[in-house]
Amino acid sequence: MISINNLTFEIGSRALYEEANWHIKPGDKAGLIGANGAGKSTLLKLIVGEYSPTEGSISMAKDLKIGYLNQDLLSYHSEKNIVHVAMEAFERQNQLHAEIETLLKKLETDYSDDILNKLSDKQMEFEALDGYNIEFRAHEILAGLGFSEEEQRRPLATFSGGWRMRVMLARILLQAPDILLLDEPTNHLDLPSIKWLENYLQAFDGSIVIVSHDRYFLDRIINKTVESRKGKLTVYAGNYSYYLEEKSLREEIQGNQFKNQQAKIKQEERLIERFRSKASKAKMVQSRIKALDRMEKVDAVDDDNPEVNFSFKFSKPSGRHVVTLENISKSYPNLEILKDTDALIEKGDKIALIGANGKGKSTLLRIVADADKEYIGKSTKGHNVSQTFFAQHQLEALHLENSILQELIAFAPKHTETEIRSILGCFLFTGDDVFKKIKVLSGGEKSRVALAKALTADANFLVLDEPTNHLDMASVNILIQALQQYEGTFIVVSHDRYFLDHVANKIWFIEDKQIKEYPGTYEEYEEWNAKRTVTKQNDKPEKKTVKETPKKEKVVPPEDRQRALQKKNKELQTLEQKIADKEKEVKELEAHLAEETVYSDPQKLQEATRSYNSTKAEYEQLQEAWEQLAEEIMELEES
Incomplete structure (x- = not known):
């Protein structure tokens, strides 16, 4: 299907890929993984022809239809409603529809056989291409991605970036391509939409290449994992969980080979040194020196899973009750989010606030954080509660001319430079990295700096809004470790299910305009919610005859x-x-x-x-x- 042969791609003097190889076969559903900056998005652009290889080749069939979703599509602008934008996927059908409309107009005054024959031909082709169902299919996919009927009638230009990306995804899915190239498709999706997309991609007949940091999403879709690392592409014949096991095994073998080779090299070097000065052994010494030079060296195993070795503490513990919400109501014009609801955050709670977009998660988070005062009811902070609020917009508050080290030292003066460097090391900033200016950092790197600041604040209560956005898997793992070691209380909004499952001990969700709580992990909540959904679907009122006297039971609404x-x-x-x-x-x-x-x-x-x-x-x-x-x-x- 697509063959990548000895691919070399250079940016300036740096080789992003060097003689990399990969053959994408029909039916492959591959996850393309690697650290930020490893060239994953660049490889997709090379495949679609946006970039050209420095050396090597990428070959494919001429008639191969590629559907490519990337973050650049956010800039697409249209005043058409989103159904029409999605239907732009049907280029030939739309062309035929316009031609049919023109012929029908002509037919009002011209009844010639030529017009009738042309109209008949166009209509037959339109029907053969399933043209009469394209609008229904567009509605169906947009509904799956979370758009209501009313929203589907709105122009694309009225939606935020995240929702526009969903429309672009719908348009690509409607093209029914032979292969889908998806660059971070879950970035702007809520949990229900992620699950819908999972189901869609599982049933997709073509090939798929996905760049994603959502390991649960990858595990449910892919049958191959391709790691982009050190300019090479390494294929693993399984999903992400399989990749982790197989890579661990490969690294163990590589580690043993490295250890044995180093022992052999040292033995040879001792032998050479011992006999170097003896003329009678000169030939043997030269032979062994050449053999060492020709030896294909085994690399040492790099540690791709750094561990947090810093304790994130605070000077004063909070009281038992951290935040008490009483009779909270919150509305926007034409939209009621919360109605007369209560909730309590207690010391030690690790709360994941989940749900579909538009249900009020961010609103509730701002109420908890005292960032939103426009509501009815009462929100009370408990004794000794000190709070830090992390949100993506706070990346803009970083001082661009500061180095990373200066930014942390200025924010957390109680910590020594050694402690700050240790903290930054936990967030993958090592060596001279700490002297980089904030202004040259990528989005993911800025997120890591902002998170490091949040965790070094002298706060016993953290409010975290989408902290995993822009983070690669290694960075997400670092954040998980940091929050697992954090001794305070936190509430977090995230769509990364792996992250939620490893940090939360309570789940909050908004249902019927009330704050509901599930006392357990995210995985346990998912099992409970699945059973509850099935029970609701199966619950049917019993048929009653005239003679029956229904038993009255006390039901709590x-x-x-x-x-x-x-x-x-x-x-x-x-x-x-x-x-x-x-x-x-x-x-x-x-x-x-x-x-x-x-x-x-x-x-x-x-x-x-x-x-x-x-x-x-x-x-x-x-x-x-x-x-x-x-x-x-x-x-x-x-x-």
Whole structure:
């Protein structure tokens, strides 16, 4: 299908690719991976002909139809509605449609056989190309990518960059190409749209090459992994998880080969050194020197998985309640986001806020962070809460003329330069990298600097909005390690499911304009939500005859369940404190009964016993009340 042969591509004096090879076959669904700057996007541009190789060749069939999605498509501008923009994919059908309309207009005054025959031919070709269904197919794909019927009637120019990219993706998918080249297709998609795209690509008949940092997305689609590294392309015959296992095995073998070769080289060097001065051994020495020069050297294994070795701490721990939201309502013109909802963030919570775009995630995050004051209700920060808010727009707040090191030192003066360098090393800035000016950094590098700043702030509460955007897999892994070691509280919005599954212990989502909470990991939430969805679909009201008397059951409305849970949990906490206080009283009375002055005096003993029995009974009643309340909470959670 596409053959890359001995490809060399140079940018200035740097060879981005050097004699790289790869053959893309029909049916291949390949993930093209590598660190930022490894040339993944450049390779796609080489394939479509935007760049030309310095040496080598890229060959393919002349009639091969390529669908290419890249971030440059964000600049595409049109005043047409997005259905018409998507339908631009059907070039021949659109041409035929225009010609048919022209012929029909002519037919109003000209009834000649020539016009009728031309019209018949055009209509037959249009029907053969499924022209009458192209608008339906455009609506179907746009709906899958998250566009409502009303939005599909809006001009492309009225949408933000992320939504415009979805329209471009729809147009490419509608072209039904032989091969899809997708450069970060999930960058501007929410979770429901990512899942829809996964299903679409799994069923796609052609070949696919995907550049993506979303390992869950890759695992569900690709059957080959191609690593771009050190100017070469290395193919692994499996998905991303297979690649990790296979690469680990290859590196183990390479490490052993390197170790053995180094031992052999040292042995030969000792032998050469020993006999170098002996004339009788000169021929043998020269022979061994030449053999060492000819030896194909095995490279040492590079560590592509750096570990965080810095502890991200803060000077003051927060109180138990970090943020309390009470009766929060938030609306925009013609759109109600939240209605009279409550929520509580407690010390140690690691919350992932998930959901479709437009459901209010960023709005809720800004309310939590006190960045949005235009709402009804009350948001209260707890005792000793110190906060840092990370959002993509804060990349613009970096001082462009500063070096990376200067930026961190100015922001975190309490840390020594050694500590700052250690932190920057955790975020993949090593050696002289720390002296780079902010203005020359890529988007991903700027994100890493901003994240390093967020984590060095003396904050026990982090609010993180899409921190994984623009990060490669190694950088995402660094962020995961940092947040796993972070001892404070955080709430994060991200569409990277691998990231969420490794950092969150609670899931928040907005449903029916209420903040809902699932107490578990993202993977556990997905399983629970899948079962809940199936249950909702299968739930059908029972048919009742005249003779039946329906059994009345107490049903807690979904919008009230969360509020009831929070109320009962507060009651449970109060009850636990009462139990602890009462238990202390019981122990004090037991000690009082054991005093000689009490048990030796019948009157004192009688009074002390009465007081002890009464307090013990109250303690047992509190215990029973706690068990009853805990059972009610469990029933609410399971309902």
